[in-house]
Amino acid sequence: MNTEKEMNPEESLAIIHAMINKARFNFSRGSFYFITWGILLFIAAIFEYVAQQTQIEMFYLGWPIAGMVGGIASGIYGSKSRAQGPNTHLDKVYSAIWTTYFFTLIMLITSMVVNKINPGPYILLITGLPTFLTGYILAFRPLKLGGILFWGAGLFSMFFFSEFTSLIFGAVMLGGYLVPGLLMRQMKENV
């Protein structure tokens, strides 16, 4: 880049625009989390359904295992990503949204399990919020649709077919996380 070249105002604005675009949210980096959690939670949901059908006592075991594997993978990937590039202001917003969601989720699951209530439909309902918000801020339609899918499936499984909540949960993980994640990964970096 030429240092002291004479610029007109349009050229200056073009540089500002180009550089701000280069520092935008990295779609391919963000896709990792949706793909990883989509696959892990899908497997946990299917495991729960099959285990319940076959009378396996510890049918819930898939959830903590998926949570641990996903947590460790996300932590390692997050620290590697930070080494590769700086945090943008948008990265901080996403981090705040998903961290507050995570703590709400833990409190919700704990209180429901203690009260012997199936948390599945409620998890789906609150997962719609960060998913939709992320899609809205990124102007990325597949994630917005994913958020709506979570809300719809949450409401549906609250009132109908509660015995199939695990299956519904698994299907929504594919449509709400995995598919948007794969579409994100296809997008060029820093689009």
Add this chain to the structure above:
Amino acid sequence: MFKPLDPLLHSPLRLAVMSLLVSVDEADFGFLKEKTESTAGNLSVQLSKLEEAKYISVTKGYKGKRPSTTCKITKVGETAFKAYVNSLNQYINPIK
């Protein structure tokens, strides 16, 4: 009446650096070099000019065993950048 453009920012490389730094918490030298497609020597000189004007702060340290230089925009830099963008808008849309 047009406001004069800040000569420190009205230079392609320094403007590029400031535009990157306004978007992130902080950035290391390698990131700035890659995104601005500049040479290490040239970038280093321009960073020094921005630091002297207190538009950015530069911290030198180590990441593991490797030396690292981290840059962050200051409040003075943010204000100057906003004023520069406002002036540009006046030049481009003089009626407003």
